[in-house]
Amino acid sequence: MMTMIDINLLLLTILMTSLGAISNVLIWAQKWEDLTSFEAIKSILLGFIVGVVWFFVRTERNLPDSLISFVIGYTAKDFIEALIERFKNMKIIEKT
Numbered sequence: 001m002m003t004m005i006d007i008n009l010l011l012l013t014i015l016m017t018s019l020g021a022i023s024n025v026l027i028w029a030q031k032w033e034d035l036t037s038f039e040a041i042k043s044i045l046l047g048f049i050v051g052v053v054w055f056f057v058r059t060e061r062n063l064p065d066s067l068i069s070f071v072i073g074y075t076a077k078d079f080i081e082a083l084i085e086r087f088k089n090m091k092i093i094e095k096t
Helices: 007-028 031-038 037-058 064-088
Strands: none
Touching: 007 031, 007 037, 007 064, 031 037, 037 064
């Protein structure tokens, strides 16, 4: 059975995670050019993507969960970069 997606709640989640990502960019920017750099755009796009993913994996739909969406958007780029760095340093065992 197919369930209906609450589009308003999806848009709210994406908005909150994107606002978190934008606030991250604004806080860490040291000059105006930093706001239009590739890193800033990447952070905002990751906030958008994480918002969509977070909408489908969260279990409750209430106010504290929406605030957590903001925090997830704020930390998304740093978390994903840390995971990538960790996987780069892992040694893959080769079969002999």
